[in-house]
Amino acid sequence: MATILSAQCTDARVNMVTPELFRKFPTPAAFAQASLPAIEEEIRSTGFFRNKARSLSGAAKKVVADFGGKVPDSMDQLLTLPGVARKTGNVVLGVAFHKAEGVVVDTHVLRLSQRLGLSQSGDPKRVEEDLMRIIPRDRWISFSHELIHHGRQICVARKPRCIECPLETLCHAADKTWSSH
Ligand code: SF4
The missing domain is CATH 1.10.340.30 (Hypothetical protein; domain 2)
Incomplete structure (x- = not known):
């Protein structure tokens, strides 16, 4: 509910x-x-x-x-x-x-999957399929929680806090606010 x-x-x-x-x-x-x-x-x-x-x-x-x-x-x-x-x-x-049948794709997972280059699609269903291919099944549940947390705390929609981001060296998003590479 x-x-x-x-x-x-x-x-x-x-x-x-x-x-x-x-x-x-x-x-x-x-x-x-x-x-x-x-x-x-x-x-x-x-x-x-x-x-x-x-x-x-x-x-x-x-x-x-x-x-x-x-x-x-x-x-x-x-x-x-x-x-x-x-x-x-x-x-x-x-x-x-505690059953991993798929990957939760909410607004944060959608945005971050694109920024991190995990999916090119804007369609939640396609993004979920891409993530299911990339992420090991035993991480599907925790991965969504981690990405949602990251999307709320650091990789926020409008002004991502790239300077504080532990994934910064892996990220090639076009809208980064700071870059070390
Ligand atoms: S470097 Fe910036 S855009 Fe990339 S994941 Fe981190 S906060 Fe998001």
């Missing part, structure tokens, strides 16, 4: 909303029975709240109806849930089930 809410929204904002949301709706069955306006009210500040409420409600109903009230642990099954595409599926599989 939190991963669905994180679309176009900061993790900090999602983390402000989820404690009360999960207090009110503590199980998939509780979400499935809740009215859309009741869910919308709780998640309004995360943006696109009407669409997200529909996804949360639809996903909960499907989890209850098709998967015995438990979030499924395979990509194929996760992708049948409303609001879930590969990124969300990879997050849930990696973080909740």
